[in-house]
Amino acid sequence: MVLDLMPSFWTGLVFLLIFSLTLGWFPASGLVTWDDPWGLIQRIALPVMVLSVTQVATMARITRTSVLEILNEDYVRTARSLGWSELEVLFRHALKNAALPIATVIGLSFGNLLNGTVIVEFIFTIPGVGNLLINGINSRDYQMVQTLIVFYALLFVTINFITDLIYRALDPRVTF
Helix, strand or coil, X not given: CCHHHCCHHHHHHHHHHHHHHHCCCCCCCCCCCCCCHHHHHHHHHHHHHHHHHHHHHXXXXXXXXXXXXXXXXHXXXXXXXXXXXXXXXXXXXXXXXXXXXXXXXXXXXHHHHHHHHHHXXXXXXXXXXXXXXXXXXXXXXXXXXXXXXXXXXXXXHHHHHHHHHHHHHHCCCCXX
């Protein structure tokens, strides 16, 4: 798939060109306020699509590969030979045992998501931590940049720790 290889800044610019400037479906920029819920949804729809399209493409590819690999295992053939329906085989055996690679990709995709938010906030002029980081870099505010990088690093480490806890919940054989 091409979508999971496209960087966030390129996807953002292409979506901005197509959905905002050409079709006029979403605003290109503007103030984000909580007073107007419909305006808020319209304003954040395009950045959310940019951040999610690459993640969804990656997740679909990994899930498909993982499930197809599990469907060729002996215990899946045994379940089919016992007369289980294809949906029971898929949900009770295949998806349950394919969950570890999927959890790995979900945990790692948060790093890409954090990286993408910095770029997407800048492209769509959304006030946030990513925009604050870029302003700190441009104004050479080293304390701000260091603080935000440590914040992003701690957030990434926390997400990886939560992913490890999910591993333990999915497969009790996993030890720390």
